[in-house]
Amino acid sequence: MNTTLQPAVAGLARRIEGPVLLPGQNGYDDERSGFNLACEHRPDVVVGAASTADVVAAVRFAADQGIQVVAQATGHGVGVPLEGGLLISTRRLDGVQLDPGARTARIEAGVRWRQVIDPAAASGLAPLSGSSPLVGAVSYTLGGGLPVLGRTFGWAADQVRRLEVVTADGELVIADPDQNADLFWALRGGKGGFGVVTAMEVDLVVPPGLYGGGLVFAAERAADVVHTWRDWTARLPDAMNSSAGLVRMPDAPGIPEPLRGRLTVHIRIAYAGPFDEGEELVRPLRDIGPRIVDTVAGLPLADIAAVYDDPTEPIAYDERSLMLSSFDEGAADALIAAAGPDASADGLIMVGVRQLGGALARPPRHPHALDHDDAAFSVAAIGLGPAAGDAVLSALAPWGTGLRFLNFVGGPAASVLAPEAFRTGTRDRLAAIKQVRDPGGVFPAPHLGVS
Ligand SMILES: Cc1cc2nc3c(=O)[nH]c(=O)nc-3n(C[C@H](O)[C@H](O)[C@H](O)COP(=O)(O)OP(=O)(O)OC[C@H]3O[C@@H](n4cnc5c(N)ncnc54)[C@H](O)[C@@H]3O)c2cc1C
Numbered sequence: 001m002n003t004t005l006q007p008a009v010a011g012l013a014r015r016i017e018g019p020v021l022l023p024g025q026n027g028y029d030d031e032r033s034g035f036n037l038a039c040e041h042r043p044d045v046v047v048g049a050a051s052t053a054d055v056v057a058a059v060r061f062a063a064d065q066g067i068q069v070v071a072q073a074t075g076h077g078v079g080v081p082l083e084g085g086l087l088i089s090t091r092r093l094d095g096v097q098l099d100p101g102a103r104t105a106r107i108e109a110g111v112r113w114r115q116v117i118d119p120a121a122a123s124g125l126a127p128l129s130g131s132s133p134l135v136g137a138v139s140y141t142l143g144g145g146l147p148v149l150g151r152t153f154g155w156a157a158d159q160v161r162r163l164e165v166v167t168a169d170g171e172l173v174i175a176d177p178d179q180n181a182d183l184f185w186a187l188r189g190g191k192g193g194f195g196v197v198t199a200m201e202v203d204l205v206v207p208p209g210l211y212g213g214g215l216v217f218a219a220e221r222a223a224d225v226v227h228t229w230r231d232w233t234a235r236l237p238d239a240m241n242s243s244a245g246l247v248r249m250p251d252a253p254g255i256p257e258p259l260r261g262r263l264t265v266h267i268r269i270a271y272a273g274p275f276d277e278g279e280e281l282v283r284p285l286r287d288i289g290p291r292i293v294d295t296v297a298g299l300p301l302a303d304i305a306a307v308y309d310d311p312t313e314p315i316a317y318d319e320r321s322l323m324l325s326s327f328d329e330g331a332a333d334a335l336i337a338a339a340g341p342d343a344s345a346d347g348l349i350m351v352g353v354r355q356l357g358g359a360l361a362r363p364p365r366h367p368h369a370l371d372h373d374d375a376a377f378s379v380a381a382i383g384l385g386p387a388a389g390d391a392v393l394s395a396l397a398p399w400g401t402g403l404r405f406l407n408f409v410g411g412p413a414a415s416v417l418a419p420e421a422f423r424t425g426t427r428d429r430l431a432a433i434k435q436v437r438d439p440g441g442v443f444p445a446p447h448l449g450v451s
Pocket of ligand 1: 070129136147193195196310410
């Protein structure tokens with residue numbers, strides 16, 4: 001504990017509406033804990049921001065004290081944990097203002113996607129959320145945001161209209177295409193390190209229907225399923241979104257009996273269109289043979305989380321990413337050899353290959369700091385430790401673009417891997433903006449080499 005901070009913290013607590021907590025105090029552990037148990041922040045002080053003014057006061061305090069600041073909504077995306085410094089817990093900033101007529105939503109920093117998905121669906125609208133509705137909407141979007149319906153509608157970062165940001169000097173500014181355009185560019189893809197985003201305004205989309213869910217096959221069919229899926233992805237309209245995952249379900253209570261402790265192959269489907277068209281398109285996958293589970297059906301927009309059925313309880317994991325320029329027969333063989341039924345794959349929980357392309361490859365409405373327009377597939381490997389994910393990604397390296405997707409780099413490896421999310425020109429431009437906006441390094445940015 002940084003005892004020299006304590007007198008100043010008492011002064012800060014008087015200016016802050018939410019709780020201000022020191023290590024050992026009631027509520028400190030609860031505020032700093034998050035989804036990934038493998039990397040926990042250990043700040044000198046936690047500010048549970050209850051308003052934008054609290055964020056402003058907290059950032060000014062940290063800048064005055066010469067300590068660093070990290071924001072946390074849910075802890076789904078902790079990269080390099082904060083040791084010392086000040087953690088702003090944003091979970092109380094949970095306002096969502098939906099304008100169904102304008103098809104927009106203003107979303108505050110602590111909001112999880114579930115809080116937007118439900119009211120939007122009631123008006124036939126959808127945000128460009130990812131596989132889990134429990135992830136924080138703002139940070140997901142700052143990392144680019146690869147949506148379940150990405151091929152159909154593009155990156156979540158493309159839908160951002162404006163950001164409300166507290167910068168390193170403790171000022172609240174608007175970043176949009178006309179004001180603070182450098183921040184508007186950097187924060188959409190460049191994620192943390194430029195300020196604390198207190199709210200964002202995004203466009204919502206209008207999917208003409210949703211046919212989706214999961215097809216789960218037994219491990220013995222892994223090669224057949226992965227090759228058939230790979231071949232199938234070559235002939236799809238942009239309305240079809242899918243991925244293939246080799247999933248090792250833990251032998252633990254809560255996991256359904258047919259899946260518990262087994263390797264399975266999980267094909268996730270999200271077709272943004274009518275039921276009958278989706279059903280026809282999916283037929284070749286069902287023709288592979290019997291499924292252990294088949295939940296692919298017409299879905300209400302509010303049920304989009306059923307497509308991936310992601311875990312909801314906190315776990316400790318290491319996540320690694322690689323973008324692929326293609327996923328050909330050789331790549332599918334390499335995946336099966338590294339993570340299939342005959343692989344040792346110690347500690348590997350899941351490796352998923354998501355098809356990109358479509359709207360994800362088209363130029364954005366406003367340029368952003370994402371370098372993945374040439375990526376045809378994204379691979380994410382989640383393991384109990386680094387070794388498992390490393391082995392799979394090494395096997396797939398010959399098909400890699402050389403870049404990683406920042407949102408899929410989490411856990412202890414983040415400091416080494418996150419800089420590889422950008423091409424050199426983009427990283428240099430981000431670093432130059434960082435130098436102007438945060439010369440004192442108030443906000444850590446390991447992905448830009450500022451820790
Ligand atoms: C189960 C699961 C499924 C996922 N699915 C997808 C997916 O489909 N597509 C996808 O793109 N990503 C996905 N992700 C990754 C996820 O989008 C990122 O990890 C994201 O950063 C999580 O945001 P959070 O607010 O929940 O996490 P947090 O851990 O609270 O935040 C992560 C980091 O973001 C920064 N940050 C947080 N809040 C702010 C703020 N207000 N202002 C500035 N910086 C901030 C900080 O650096 C913080 O360390 C998934 C992650 C998990 C665990």
